[in-house]
Amino acid sequence: MKILMAGRIVALRQTIYLILGVAIGVMSITLVNSLFLNYQKGLELALLGTIPNVKISLENAGVSSDQIIKGLKEFSEVEAINEVLTIRGTARAYGLKQEEGAFGFKRDTEFTMHGLKISDTGYYIEKYLDKNVSQDQRNVFNSKIHQGLSAYRVVFEKFIDSPEQHEKFCSAPLEGRQYKISDVDQLIGKKNFDEKDIAKLKLMERCIAASVDFKFAFAIMDIIMERSDITSLAYSGRNILINEGFAGSLFSRPSGKIRFEFNAIEDATNFPNIPERVYFTNGGIFRKGFMGGNDATIFISLDKMAELLGIKSKANELFVRLKDPYAAKEFSQKLNNKWKGQIHVSDWISENKAVFTFLLFLKTLILTILSMIILVSSFGLAAQLYMTVFEKERHIAVLKSIGATPPDILSIFFLYSFFVGFWGWALGLVGGYMACIYSTNIQGEWISKIFNTEKLSINISSLEMFYLLTFVLMVCLLAAYFPAKKASETNPIHGLNT
Amino acid sequence: MVVIEKINKSFPGPGVNSNPLKVLNDINFHIEKNQFISIVGQSGSGKSTLLNLLGLLDSPDSGDIFLNGKSFSKLKKSQHPQYRNQYIGFVFQSHHLMNELTVLENISLPLLILGLNKREANKKAKDAANLVFTKEELQEKDILSQKPQLISGGQKQRSAIARALITEPQLLLADEPTGSLDEDWGEDVFKLLLDLRERTTIVMVTHNPILANKTDQMFGLTRGVIEKWPKFEDLRLSIDEMASKYNMTNMVCPRCRGDLEVSFIGEEEYPARVEIDICQKCFGIWLDRGEMEVIVRNHSNLVKKINLTQINQLMD
Numbered sequence: 001m002k003i004l005m006a007g008r009i010v011a012l013r014q015t016i017y018l019i020l021g022v023a024i025g026v027m028s029i030t031l032v033n034s035l036f037l038n039y040q041k042g043l044e045l046a047l048l049g050t051i052p053n054v055k056i057s058l059e060n061a062g063v064s065s066d067q068i069i070k071g072l073k074e075f076s077e078v079e080a081i082n083e084v085l086t087i088r089g090t091a092r093a094y095g096l097k098q099e100e101g102a103f104g105f106k107r108d109t110e111f112t113m114h115g116l117k118i119s120d121t122g123y124y125i126e127k128y129l130d131k132n133v134s135q136d137q138r139n140v141f142n143s144k145i146h147q148g149l150s151a152y153r154v155v156f157e158k159f160i161d162s163p164e165q166h167e168k169f170c171s172a173p174l175e176g177r178q179y180k181i182s183d184v185d186q187l188i189g190k191k192n193f194d195e196k197d198i199a200k201l202k203l204m205e206r207c208i209a210a211s212v213d214f215k216f217a218f219a220i221m222d223i224i225m226e227r228s229d230i231t232s233l234a235y236s237g238r239n240i241l242i243n244e245g246f247a248g249s250l251f252s253r254p255s256g257k258i259r260f261e262f263n264a265i266e267d268a269t270n271f272p273n274i275p276e277r278v279y280f281t282n283g284g285i286f287r288k289g290f291m292g293g294n295d296a297t298i299f300i301s302l303d304k305m306a307e308l309l310g311i312k313s314k315a316n317e318l319f320v321r322l323k324d325p326y327a328a329k330e331f332s333q334k335l336n337n338k339w340k341g342q343i344h345v346s347d348w349i350s351e352n353k354a355v356f357t358f359l360l361f362l363k364t365l366i367l368t369i370l371s372m373i374i375l376v377s378s379f380g381l382a383a384q385l386y387m388t389v390f391e392k393e394r395h396i397a398v399l400k401s402i403g404a405t406p407p408d409i410l411s412i413f414f415l416y417s418f419f420v421g422f423w424g425w426a427l428g429l430v431g432g433y434m435a436c437i438y439s440t441n442i443q444g445e446w447i448s449k450i451f452n453t454e455k456l457s458i459n460i461s462s463l464e465m466f467y468l469l470t471f472v473l474m475v476c477l478l479a480a481y482f483p484a485k486k487a488s489e490t491n492p493i494h495g496l497n498t
Numbered sequence: 499m500v501v502i503e504k505i506n507k508s509f510p511g512p513g514v515n516s517n518p519l520k521v522l523n524d525i526n527f528h529i530e531k532n533q534f535i536s537i538v539g540q541s542g543s544g545k546s547t548l549l550n551l552l553g554l555l556d557s558p559d560s561g562d563i564f565l566n567g568k569s570f571s572k573l574k575k576s577q578h579p580q581y582r583n584q585y586i587g588f589v590f591q592s593h594h595l596m597n598e599l600t601v602l603e604n605i606s607l608p609l610l611i612l613g614l615n616k617r618e619a620n621k622k623a624k625d626a627a628n629l630v631f632t633k634e635e636l637q638e639k640d641i642l643s644q645k646p647q648l649i650s651g652g653q654k655q656r657s658a659i660a661r662a663l664i665t666e667p668q669l670l671l672a673d674e675p676t677g678s679l680d681e682d683w684g685e686d687v688f689k690l691l692l693d694l695r696e697r698t699t700i701v702m703v704t705h706n707p708i709l710a711n712k713t714d715q716m717f718g719l720t721r722g723v724i725e726k727w728p729k730f731e732d733l734r735l736s737i738d739e740m741a742s743k744y745n746m747t748n749m750v751c752p753r754c755r756g757d758l759e760v761s762f763i764g765e766e767e768y769p770a771r772v773e774i775d776i777c778q779k780c781f782g783i784w785l786d787r788g789e790m791e792v793i794v795r796n797h798s799n800l801v802k803k804i805n806l807t808q809i810n811q812l813m814d
Contacts, residue, residue, distance in 0.1 A: 009598075398594045401555060402608045402661070403583020405576075492555050496590060 021377030026428020052319030062342030083315030095250030115305020385483035397495025413484030421476030587662030652683030
């Protein structure tokens with residue numbers, strides 16, 4: 001009876017409006033939440049691009065690095081360990097005009113230079129994934145990429161042997177140009193790509209974009225893939241990878257020279273033996289998405305760094321990459337427990353706590369504002385139900401006269417609200433999902449600028465949707481409470497006489 | 499069997515300090531099982547209040563009602579709905595069917611409230627419908643799957659009766675069941691109620707004395723006091739009987755062929771007393787069909803309508 005009456009208590013048209021009201025709220029929340037998660041993932045990726053999941057400082061450590069590395073390898077969570085020699089300080093940097101050796105553009109900057117074993121990170125391979133590439137292939141490919149770094153215009157040293165090709169490649173306006181990988185696919189006539197193919201395809205695409213003979217580039221790629229070490233390609237010794245913004249401020253292009261004057265500014269670095277003036281080669285430019293800015297984060301091979309500092313290859317930090325970066329906090333706790341007080345461990349989540357707290361605040365704020373749509377709809381629902389109580393007073397009285405109890409009447413109204421809430425949620429979820437699908441097809445430069453990704457993904461968490469359902473139902477039931485109570489208190493004698 | 503014992507019921511007066519309005523005053527009567535009784539009275543006489551008390555929709559200030567020995571006063575208020583559902587059926591002046599539901603759904607509502615599943619409720623609803631609808635209505639017109647707004651007034655009221663009967667109640671309360679119907683449909687519905695007498699005890703409140711007269715017992719309710727009324731057949735007394743029964747001493751007609759004299763003492767609408775001064779030949783009393791009135795006639799000339807209640811008051 002309750003279901004029967006609940007289904008008929010309000011006219012279908014009004015019910016549809018009420019459902020749509022809730023659905024719009026749910027749809028907005030679903031879409032915005034998905035976009036927000038895209039943003040958050042982009043931010044996390046950007047953060048993870050330049051900072052490790054877990055960082056162990058070896059300065060003043062009570063345990064040797066070998067012991068720590070050995071200990072780390074016992075943890076199943078660990079995916080990769082990288083010995084890093086990091087220097088921080090202030091320097092004056094000059095971008096030198098390519099091939100001319102003349103002074104270019106100067107910049108005084110605080111810098112962080114990480115000397116690391118490049119082969120472990122493989123960041124010189126541009127991260128490029130297309131929808132034609134299967135998830136398994138992506139995983140293989142991803143494993144070769146330093147998380148979050150989106151290096152581009154990486155110089156392939158062999159190009160130097162063909163200055164004409166190299167110049168074409170480096171000066172090609174790659175920004176904003178779109179090439180479908182399927183075009184390339186046709187060229188090589190192969191459907192199933194392996195890791196190497198994907199890298200080749202990407203390179204080939206670049207070559208097409210830069211009007212460079214890709215067959216020539218393939219040979220280079222083979223070397224890169226086999227050796228997996230950028231240092232092997234270095235022709236002049238000190239290749240560095242620099243941030244896009246930093247490169248921009250120096251007007252430096254790949255293969256261009258950069259001069260660092262470490263002691264030009266008073267407090268220099270924490271390494272007293274560092275040469276006063278050092279020439280580097282711009283070995284590649286990487287992007288950090290919206291986290292990029294123009295900070296001077298520099299990557300160089302560990303050997304070159306040690307050579308630069310005049311020390312033997314000795315790391316002062318260990319970068320640890322985990323299989324699950326989000327378990328970094330718990331993992332660092334484990335390390336602290338293992339080597340109590342002997343090492344200093346930091347994780348990317350704790351280091352960026354302020355960022356995540358702000359994100360959480362922002363997310364809560366946005367979702368709270370959006371949930372107002374649902375709240376407003378609930379007022380509409382309450383108003384409609386109040387109207388129904390007055391309009392259907394006689395029907396309620398009849399129901400009571402034939403034996404319906406006050407809880408029965410309450411249930412009818414609650415069931416109706418449940419229907420509205422549930423269908424509003426379901427419809428909103430479908431609408432939100434479709435909007436998310438639509439968002440994945442949006443293309444443009446601004447997408448990568450905002451979200452740090454070339455393509456948006458759909459982020460709908462079933463748990464969050466369950467919470468949303470709970471919220472919607474709670475709000476709807478609350479909206480129904482007072483009208484339902486009023487209906488349940490209807491005096492049948494009065495109602496029958498209306 | 500229904501026993502009504504010393505029922506009193508008052509409502510607050512209209513003013514802040516006004517005395518309570520006594521609607522029912524020491525009501526006592528009983529109804530035998532499977533009897534069909536009618537309660538007749540003017541508007542505001544307390545008929546509906548009495549019906550509400552019988553239907554457990556309201557509680558008396560004092561006194562008690564027993565339905566087959568079960569005291570209403572001993573039922574907890576929370577038990578009222580269930581008791582109503584199982585033992586009491588209601589038929590209202592307006593059918594009070596829900597337009598959003600089909601006739602079948604309307605009829606099955608009490609059983610759905612009782613907790614029966616839809617299939618069982620529908621089955622019983624069809625049984626109940628068989629009692630009130632013709633085969634033609636059920637089969638050819640498929641009335642049960644119609645919405646109430648698409649069927650006639652009489653069919654709506656019969657649907658309402660089927661809804662009241664579906665739980666096989668011990669007491670069926672009908673509040674002006676023919677009040678909103680035209681003459682033919684009214685008779686049709688009333689006949690149906692008469693047929694249902696074998697199944698349940700029926701209490702009908704009505705303004706229609708003709709119909710009331712056809713029930714087993716007729717009660718008049720006047721200013722909160724109930725009394726059993728004689729059937730109209732009994733009321734048609736000879737003038738001599740009238741004269742002796744009601745002590746009408748001055749029964750001489752001064753102008754047999756002329757106008758009938760009816761004198762009102764007090765206001766004409768609510769006379770304190772009416773003096774009828776006619777000869778035996780000129781005296782006739784009957785009820786105008788559909789109106790609760792006594793028509794006093796001189797030969798064939800209608801002279802004045804007098805309300806039966808007023809006549810009874812006068813006669814008392």
